[in-house]
Amino acid sequence: MKYNKTNTKNRVVRSTPDRNYFDSALPTIDGVIDCKGERFGFVRAAGSDVFVSGNNLCGARHGDTVRVLITSDRPAREGGRRREGRVIEITEKNSDNIVATVVYANNRFCAVPDDRHYGESLEITALGGASEHDKVIIELAATPLGDRARVLAVLGRFDEIGMDVKSVIAAHNLRTEFPSDVIAQADAFPDVIDAAEATEPYRKDFRDKIIFTIDGSDSKDFDDAVSIEKTDIGYRLGVYIADVAEYVTEKSPLDREAYQRGTSVYLADRVIPMLPEKLSNGLCSLNEGEDRLVLACIMELDENGNRLRDEVCEGVIRSAARLTYTGVQAMLDGDTDLREKYAQAYPSLEMMKELALKRIAIRRRRGSIEFDLTETEIKFDAVGHVVDIAKKDRLLSMQIIEEFMILANCAVAERFCKRKDKIPFVYRVHERPSPEKIDALNDYLAAVGEKHTCPVDPNPKQISKLLDGVRPDISAAVAKVTLRAMQKADYQPQNKGHFGLAEPFYCHFTSPIRRYPDLAIHRIIKAYLRGGEKAVAKYKDFTAAASQKSSKQERVAQDCERKVDDFKKAEYMSHHIGEKYIGSISSVTDFGFFVELDNSAEGLVRMSTLPPAAAFDSKRMCISCGRAAFRLGDKVCIIVEKVEGDRIDFRLH
Secondary structure (H helix, E strand, O other): OEEEOOOOOOOEEEEEOOEEEEOOOOOEEEEEEEEEOOOEEEEOOOOOOEEEEHHHOOOOOOOOEEEEEEEEEEEOOOOOEEEEEEEEEEEEOOOOOEEEEEEEEOOEEEEEEOOHHHOOOEEEEEOOOOOOOEEEEEEEEEEOOEEEEEEEEEEEEOOOOOHHHHHHHHHOOOOOOOOHHHHHHHHOOOOOOOHHHHOOOOEEEOOOOOOEEEEOOOOOOOOEEEEEEEOOOEEEEEEEEEOHHHOOOOOOHHHHHHHHHOEOEEEOOEEEOOOOHHHHHHHOOOOEOOEEEEEEEEEEEEOOOOEEEEEEEEEEEEEOEEEEHHHHHHHHOOOHHHHHHOOOOHHHHHHHHHHHHHHHHHHHHHOOOOOOOOOEEEEEOOOOOEEEEEEOOOOHHHHHHHHHHHHHHHHHHHHHHOOOOOOOOOEEEEOOOOHHHHHHHHHHHHHOOOOOOOOOOOOHHHHHHHHHHOOHHHHHHHHHHHHHHOOOOEEEOOOOOEOOOOEOOOOOOOOOOOEHHHHHHHHHHHHHHHHOHHHHHHHHHHHHHHHHHHHHHHHHHHHHHHHHHHHHHHHHHHHHOOOEEEEEEEEEEOOEEEEEEOOOOEEEEEHHHOOOOOEEEOOOOEEEEOOEEEEOOOEEEEEEEEEEOOEEEEEEO
C-alpha cells in the first residue's frame, strides 16, 4: 500500500457528464479494494480505510488493485478520520474466479456467489448448460440494471462430497494438474542420484554422519535432515536441505511451473504440490537409506548455544532413519522400546533437545515474540466426511526442528547479506508494526483496563514484555489483538530483518520442495559457490520478480487453506446443531461477536439475537448489554444454531 502525496496524475475533484476536473493538491492511494457488491467498497490505508461509494467504484470490482483519489478527509463522529475517495485507475484486475450456486426463484435463474463481496444474488443471462443447485464459475457483465452473471463452467452439484474444496480451488485458480512438458522433464530423471555428481569435488560427503529426518507421521516428502555432534567448545549442528535446484534448472518447464505456483498448498484433505511427485516424494526427498544431494549448513555453537561460525556447501547424505514427531517425543519422554529401536539416533536426540532448549531461551531473552498459535487437526472418514476437529498439540520435538530451521535460515541470510560483493538474494522480511496499528492496540488495552501499553515505535522485546505482563484473564485476547497489529511477513530482495523473531537477518532456505523462494536462493547459492560474484550478477532482476510473485502466491495459498479449514469446521459443527459449548470471544464487531470453541471452530453470535439493549461500544471494544458487557477473551456458553456454507451461527445459552 502506498500513500502518494505528490502524485499529480488523474486527480478528479468533480465530474460533469462531459468533463472531469482535476486538482494536483489531492493525494491518492494504491491498494486492493474490498467491495460489498456494487454498493460500496473500502481500500485499506494507513490511519483509516478509504470509503468508496458505488457511484465512485468506476468499474472496479472486489479484489482489483486500484488507485483511489482522496476526495474527502474529515473527522468521523466517533473519533479517527473519515476518508472517502473515487477510483481513478484499475491497475490490476482480480484474477480470481467467481464461484456461485445456481438457484431458481421468481421465474428466473440466479447465481448466489460463494463470496458475498460480489453481491447476494445475480441474475443469470447465460446458463452454459448449468442446472439448479449446480456449482459454477461465473463471469460478471455490467448492464444498465447492474451486474449480471454468465456461466463459464460447471463444477458439479453443490452437495457433492468435496465440492467445498473444489470450489475454493476453482475460485483461486489453483493449478492442480502439471503440464505435459513438466511431467516429461520430471519423468526423465532417474530414480537414484547420479554417482558421478555425488563425488564432484565441490560436494562434501556426509554419508558417514548420523543424519536423520524428523517429520509428521503423514508426511511424504522430506526436504530437511539434521545431525549433531559435541565439540570441545560446544556443538556442531548440521542442517541438510534437499538440493532441488540441481534438478529444477533455470527457465526449464519445471522451473516455470514452480514459479507460477510459488508454493505447495496444504488443504485439509489434500496437498497441491509445487513440484511433481517424481521429485517431491522421490529424487528430492531425503528418504531413509538412500543417497541424496543436499545443500548443507554446518554451524558451530558454543556450550551456551550461541552461533559462532557456519559453512554453506553442496553435499551428499544418506539418512539413517525416518523419525516422526510423536516417536521422537515418546523417546524424549522415556519410551525404552523406541530408544532401543533407534539406538543409533537416540543419543543425538538428547543433544538436540539440550541445544534447542538453549536456543529457545536465547530467542526469548532477545525478544522473539511468541503468540503460541495452534493448528487444527481435521480427521476424515473413508469417504471424505469430517468426523473430528481438534487443536494440535505443540510437541517439544516439533520445537527442536523449528529452532534448527530458524538457525539455518538466519545463518544463510547473514552469510550472503554481509558479503561485500552484494549477492542478489530473496529474504524473508517481517517489518515493524505501523504507529497507527500500535495506537489501535493501545486504545484496546486502555478499553479493557490494562495498565500496560506499547511504545509507538516498539522493538520486539517490548512487544514480548507486553504479552508476558498483561492480566492472565485477558492474555489470550491481548495476544490476538497484538497479532492483528503486526505486519504480514513477505519476501523482498533487500534484507530488512524479521521483527517477530527479533532476527536482523532472515531468509527461507529450508523448504525448496514446497516454497519457490527457497528454491530461488538455492540456485543463487549454488551458482555463487561454483562461480563467484560474476555467476550470480544476472539474478538481480530475478530476485525482485521472484519475491513479488512468491509473496502473492503465499497469500493465495493461505487464503485457500483458511477457507477450506472454515468449510470443514462448519461441516463438523453442522452435526451438532442445538448442542451447548463453552467458548471464548475472539472478535467483537458492530454486528455481533465471534466465539472460538476449544476445538478451534468459530461462530458468530449476531447482534439481532442479543437483548434489545445490546449496543456496540467502539471505544471500549465491547458490546454492552445493560450492566453486562461482552469483551474479547470473555468465556460464554453458546448453542450451535445454524450452519450455512463456511459460516457458523451461535446464540447465547
